[in-house]
Amino acid sequence: MRFEIKFSGHENIRSNHQKTIEITKESHLTPQGDCIIGVGANYACADLPQDLKDKLKQSDSNITFSIDVGKYSFTVHGKGHPDLTLTHTEDIVIRKSDFVCPRTLSVKCDKASDLLPREMVSLLQDPKTKGTFTITVD
Template sequence: MVLKPAMRFEIQFSGHENIRSNHQKTIEITKESHLTPSGDCIIGVNATTSCAELPLSLKKKLQNPNSKVTLSIKVGSYEFNVEGRGHENLSLTHLEDIVIRKSDFVCPRTLAVKCDKASDLIPREMILLLQNPKTKGIFTIIVD
């Protein structure tokens, strides 16, 4: 059996004063620059990449239900990690957003399903930093 190396992809994003991060089922980053307080799963705006823009090789790995997906969110000296799974029905075609979900719901914005954490568990110190529009973060996708 040959083990294939994990694939890694980084997306940069910025904070926004309306970041709340208290959704219990999802985490989202978006390329959009505007955010209303009702977007309570969004942790970052001005993302450098959307689902549609991910490399094809990464999309293929994410579309394998046996793929283990590790997501790392780094802000300042803080790091928050989430474990999830790929899904054969991921289309990964949304032009603005990336969403990771605790459920197995799939739509064009979905990157990973069956994740072990959502935005309500992100440390509040990280969220306070992300409420400053000058704060930069890194969203790293690792697929085994």
């Protein structure tokens, strides 16, 4: 199963958080949002199709995230979790830890926003930049 989310860049994107990656439907971003890699997303956790949510809630689900911006692509692997609620109406967060909250889409991810290629981050600091966040669950 595969699902794509579109998002935009923002001048305050820093992408230097060591434990999470976040995209948000919000258009405003302060420099403190150091895990956020995209704003203006067309989906948040609550908006995802139910069949995708059901797969994300399985602890044996292996999830691959692809972040594509311009000629750059960044891949993250994570796991599903039975306690995911997927109810947040603005945000999606993927985490290296096991922490679960309404914004959490995946846990035990192998990378966080600090590992995004700096060339990709530079592109994302332009509000005109568009990106795609692809969720693939096997």
